[in-house]
Amino acid sequence: MKKSFLFISCEEAHHICDKRQYGEATGWERVKLGIRLSWCRITRAYSKRNNKLTEVIEKADVDCLNNDERSKIKLQFEEELAKHQ
Numbered sequence: 001m002k003k004s005f006l007f008i009s010c011e012e013a014h015h016i017c018d019k020r021q022y023g024e025a026t027g028w029e030r031v032k033l034g035i036r037l038s039w040c041r042i043t044r045a046y047s048k049r050n051n052k053l054t055e056v057i058e059k060a061d062v063d064c065l066n067n068d069e070r071s072k073i074k075l076q077f078e079e080e081l082a083k084h085q
Helices: 010-021 027-039 041-059 067-083
Strands: none
Touching: 010 027, 010 041, 027 041
C-alpha cells in the first residue's frame, strides 16, 4: 500500500500531538495533524485529553524538595539502611 504524504496513521498523529504539546512539531506536521483531527474521533479525543493533562500539570502547585533537603533525607535513609544490614 502506498503511503500518502497528507494522511497519517493514528500512531503518527499521537506522536505529532505529543510533539506539538512541547512546541517541537514542524509546520508540516501540524498541517498533517490538523487534517487527521478533522476526521478522526480517536485522535481528537487523544488530543483533547493531552491538552487537559498539560493544563492540569501547569496549574498544579507542587512544592518540591530542594537539594539540601533531598541530601539530608538520602543520608538518613543510608544510615538506617546500614543499621539493618
